[in-house]
Amino acid sequence: MKLGNSASLTRIYNRSVVLDALRRNESLSRIELARLSGLTPQAIRVIVGDLMEEGLVQQLGRRKGLPGQPQIEITINPNGGYALGFHIVDNWCHYLATNLAGEVIVDGGTIDLPENPSALKPHLDRIDRQAARAAGKSPRVGVGIAVSNLMAAGGLIEPHPENRAYTEHIQRHFGPDTFVENDANAAAMAETMFGRAKSREDFIYLFIGDGVGGAIVRGGELQRGHRGNAGEFGHIVVDPAGRICHCGNRGCLYTYLSTAALKTKTKQTAARDKSVREWLSKAIPALRSAVVSLENSFDPERLIVGGTAPVELLKTLVAELNPLGPSIRSDAPERVEVSELGPTTALLGAAALPLLSLMSPSAAKLTKQSLSAATSGAGEPSC
Ligand SMILES: [Zn+2]
Structure with missing residues (x-):
């Protein structure tokens, strides 16, 4: 994408405001787009016209059943790119x-x-x-x-x-x-674009796989920290007397949640079940501790767990977290959610x-x- 003078930068920004509103709301009329975006109806007409010409958005037809003049619904064109x-x-x-x-x-x-x-x-x-x-x-x-x-x-x-x-x-x-x-x-970002956080902009993501990491999303954007490394939740210390981690600390969340040693791919059911039980017995208390720390640190709207680990394993892990310790978010209806996007997230x-x-x-x-x-x-x- 080429960026030019401030007028064209503003144009690019306003286009993305319109596309973002459509992405989050499935379909909107031009009047609704103007109201949601704060742009004038005239600006919306021009932007929608340009986007239609480029094939990025399309008209669905007139919305029926509402009082007044039926409004034409605009939506993202799934096949526009x-x-x-x-x-x-x-x-x-x-x-x-x-x-x-x-x-x-x-x-x-x-x-x-x-x-x-x-x-x-x-x-x-x-x-x-x-x-x-x-x-x-x-x-x-x-x-x-x-x-x-x-x-x-x-x-x-x-x-x-x-x-x-x-x-x-x-x-x-x-x-x-x-x-x-x-x-x-x-x-x-997959959660933001396709998953549970599509219409929710503030959330904490905990990634569990062979590696353990995370992300902080505020206002729909990744928070990167001073040097770009924010979200290193794998190295939250949950037990100062725990096993030494490759980062040099002891008892990092990574040492309990990494699935690298799990034998989930073995065909021997007994060996697989034993391996999973052992992993869960260490992962559950470690994650309980980390959840309380993350909630107290970030007060997120949502806390989503996902990654390359098998979904069923993550569901079992999260189902067995209760009772969680108190935090500033103790009254949240669902304190930890499992991503629905699966291991290809x-x-x-x-x-x-x-x-x-x-x-x-x-x-x-x-x-x-x-x-x-x-x-x-x-x-x-x-x-
Ligand atoms: Zn560590």
Whole structure:
């Protein structure tokens, strides 16, 4: 996305205000859009006209059953564009493509990462063709990459050297509208775009998988902290006498919640059940303690647990958390929720990054700071 003078920056911002309102409300009339956005009816007419011409929004028809002149409903055109998402984890690169509504149009699969990153090219060419075919004539909005194992030490975050060459290669291949994010932040953006937080802007996300991380979302935007590392919930100390963590502290949440040692993939039921029971017996008290700390620290509207761990495991974990200790949020009807997006949430989140860049009004849009620049400098440590 090219950014120009302040008038065009304002135009880009106002377009995203309109797209954001439509994304959150399914469909709205022009009058409702004006009321929700604070823009004049005339400005809304021009913006909606431009967006329709570009195929990003469409008219559904006249709304019936209401008093007065029936109003024409406007909605996001699901097939007005598509996004590609990649999730690089261990030696694998998972990929998919979604349309503007978040419907998966290419449930891609997995590439075994080649030793030489440039050997990715034929794979990327094939994925590009596959997605373009599935999307018909609609254009690619952008590409997102979620990466685990980013290094936090020493300030603003760079992808881990093992992953950096691959992310850079994908960025070069697809061009400037390619966004890089750590997998916990990407998963939180999947909740914002497609999941439980679609209409709720303030929430805390706890990512559980082989790594344990998190994200803080305020006003629909990721809170990154002074050096870009905010949300490192995996290193909240829940037992100062606990096992030593790779970060150097003892008893970090990571040492209890990481699923790396879980034998969930074994075919032996008895071994799998024993492994899960052992994991739960340590994870439940550790998470109880962390939930109270997170609630007292952030007073979130929602606290969502997700990640690459199996959904059933997360549901069991959360179901057995009660009774939780008191906090400033003790009266919340549901103190901890499990994401409904499943273990591919970071991958979905990767695809959500360019979609949110298009559809979310961000202060960055008014200050010439591109989202790709903002997001490429943040992430989580190697855990
Ligand atoms: Zn730690």
